[in-house]
Amino acid sequence: MSKRPEHQAPPEIFYNEDEARKYTQNTRIIDIQAQMTERCLELLLLPEDTSCLLLDIGCGSGLSGAVLEESGHMWIGMDIAPAMLEVALEREAEGDLVLSDMGEGVPFRAGSFDGAVSVSAIQWLFNADKKSHKPVKRIYNFFSTLYAALSRSARAVFQFYPENESQLELLTSQAMKAGFYGGVVVDYPNSAKAKKFFLVLMTGGAAPLPQALGTEESDSLQVKYAKREASKNARGKPLKNSRAWIIEKKERRRKQGKETKPDTKFTGRKRAGRF
Amino acid sequence: MKLITHNMLTSKCLKGVLQGYPLAINATDVKITEVDFNPEFVSRIIPKLDWNVLWGAADSLGHSEGLPKTVEPKYEDQEFLKKAHHVLLEVEIEEGTLTCPESGRQFPISKGIPNMLLTEAEVQ
Numbered sequence: 001m002s003k004r005p006e007h008q009a010p011p012e013i014f015y016n017e018d019e020a021r022k023y024t025q026n027t028r029i030i031d032i033q034a035q036m037t038e039r040c041l042e043l044l045l046l047p048e049d050t051s052c053l054l055l056d057i058g059c060g061s062g063l064s065g066a067v068l069e070e071s072g073h074m075w076i077g078m079d080i081a082p083a084m085l086e087v088a089l090e091r092e093a094e095g096d097l098v099l100s101d102m103g104e105g106v107p108f109r110a111g112s113f114d115g116a117v118s119v120s121a122i123q124w125l126f127n128a129d130k131k132s133h134k135p136v137k138r139i140y141n142f143f144s145t146l147y148a149a150l151s152r153s154a155r156a157v158f159q160f161y162p163e164n165e166s167q168l169e170l171l172t173s174q175a176m177k178a179g180f181y182g183g184v185v186v187d188y189p190n191s192a193k194a195k196k197f198f199l200v201l202m203t204g205g206a207a208p209l210p211q212a213l214g215t216e217e218s219d220s221l222q223v224k225y226a227k228r229e230a231s232k233n234a235r236g237k238p239l240k241n242s243r244a245w246i247i248e249k250k251e252r253r254r255k256q257g258k259e260t261k262p263d264t265k266f267t268g269r270k271r272a273g274r275f
Numbered sequence: 276m277k278l279i280t281h282n283m284l285t286s287k288c289l290k291g292v293l294q295g296y297p298l299a300i301n302a303t304d305v306k307i308t309e310v311d312f313n314p315e316f317v318s319r320i321i322p323k324l325d326w327n328v329l330w331g332a333a334d335s336l337g338h339s340e341g342l343p344k345t346v347e348p349k350y351e352d353q354e355f356l357k358k359a360h361h362v363l364l365e366v367e368i369e370e371g372t373l374t375c376p377e378s379g380r381q382f383p384i385s386k387g388i389p390n391m392l393l394t395e396a397e398v399q
Contacts, residue, residue, distance in 0.1 A: 051316040053279075053323075074316060074364075076280050078391075085388055094310070096280040100391035104398050105288035107391050109296060111323065112283040132395040141399065145288070151323070 004163070010129035015060070015081035023061040024087055030063055033119055036196065037067040040117040040157040043185065043200050043210055046073075052114035055149065057102055057158070058121025060084040062093035068117070069094050076113075078102065103138030105145035112149050116156035122199070123160045126167055139171065143178035143201075153204035156180070160197055168197070175201050188214035191256030214257040243268030276389050278332050279363040282324050284389065286375035286382070290399045295375055297328040298382070302371035305336050306387070310364045314353065317360045321346060324363075333362045 005014050023029055046052050051072045056065055059077025061084050068075045075095035079085055085097050100107055103125055125139050146156060162168045168184055175182065180201040188194040189212065200209060238244035246268040253260045286295030326346050333339040341358050373382040373389055380397070383390050 050319065051313055053316075053320060072313075074279075074320075076283070080392070082388075086386070089386060089388070096277045097388045098276075098280065098284070098391055099388050101393070104393050107285055107288050107295075108283045109285050109325075130395065132398070149283075 004161075006124055006127050010127070011124050012080045012082065015084045017083045017086075020061060020081070020083040020087045023063060023084065024091065033063040034067050036119050036159045037064040037117065039187070039196070039213075040064075040119065040159055040198065041067065041071060043157045043198055044115045044117065044155050045210075046115060053112070055106070055108070055113045055116040055146075056095065057106075057116060057118035057146075058124070059088065059095070059097065060121075062088035062091050062095065062097075064117060064119045065093050065095045066091075076108075078106070102142050103133065105141050106149045107145075108149040110148045111151045113154060114151055115154050116146060116150060118156075118158040118160070120159060120161060122158050122171070123162065123167075126163070126170075136170065136174065139174045140178060143175045143180065147179045147203060150203050153202075155182075155203070156201045158199040158201075160199065162197055171199060175199070179203070181205065181207070183209050185209055185212045186215075187212045188257035190214065191258065194257035214255065241268075276368045276384055276387055277364055278329060278336075278366055278368075279320070279324075280389075281332055281368075281373075282329050282363075284373070284391075286373075286378070286380065286391075288391070288393060288399065289375060289378055289380060289397050292375060292377045295377060297325070297331070297376065298373040299376060300332055300335055300368065300371065300373060302336055302368045302384075304368075304370035305338075306367045306369045307365055308367055310360070312357060312360050314356045314360075317356045317363065318351065320363070321359065329362065333366070336366060336368070338362055338366050 008014055051074060054068055054073050054075045056068065056075050056077040059065055059079050060081070062077065065075050065077055076098065077088070077095050078098045078100045080099070080101045082099060085099060088097055125142060126135050128135055150156060172183060180203060182199070182201040185198045185200050187196040187198065191214065238248060247263055250260050250263065281298065281300065284298060286292055286298060289295060330339060330342060330344055333342055342362060367387055368384055369387050371384045373384065
């Protein structure tokens, strides 16, 4: 059976008390959620030093909300899982909570929010958990009501886990249909683990998409490959454990967004004999 | 549920409901929680609010004392902002119901969380 939570049960059932408890105790989950919310906030491009009213879609236990609070923003969260909202109450989240299904629409007045964030939630929209659910219709309904609830020039950033290309395409096409501009930003595209998808949607006019992390050298990628090919033909792969081999390996890790020590004159040097 | 949320919340997701605003409040339990006063946030949010709805909501909960019925164009006055802050962020409805003005559908509020989930037949 697949490991993806979306394939196991509807969200309001999957996120039961046991699952919700993980979100208060598991420090790894807490860290990841916080990191992704910070990145979402960065992509939101809110005016500096002003506290805004944000919508947190799929707020769950309020982990993402805690990051929003730290940045001085007020938030209103919506989620479908009562057990998760209960945990948010226990954590004494400062934001306000609403029990609501995003596929049914965003139940807020026009122009209410300065921005919207969502961490690992919208992939649930691809499911048809009830007989009456039509995913495409639910996605469109969600985006069009969200568009209305945002103020002009506001942004919405969703971190999510798409299963395949066609999901990405469906999501962006429905968002465009609802009136949004934008697209998907992929952080660390060369890494299997650190790779993260962010759907960045803008309401006010087309603006360039933000730069993804870990892709700074993407322009020269072609040149680099050419260079590498040439050197491969000339000398073959660098000798294992040699300095060149270590530097190449570190470069690869850096591209994957993993923590890597800088290259120095000590890199790949043998220790003195008496050690 | 804070009154700032009530001021934004609608029932327009219901089939056949156009505005769904404002939702009528029937509160059985109201709680006051202390929230840090942020005058800048409050003055930024005031133009976005439907002030009449806020005043009506505060009045129905018995917290409208000292709150003007209309917003003066100049609302930098600290006293006024403090009062608005109190009503918007500190007054919370713990238990009660919200009623859709058009369809009469009731949404229960329990432990301060309004339940806006719809049944299959009510979805647009």
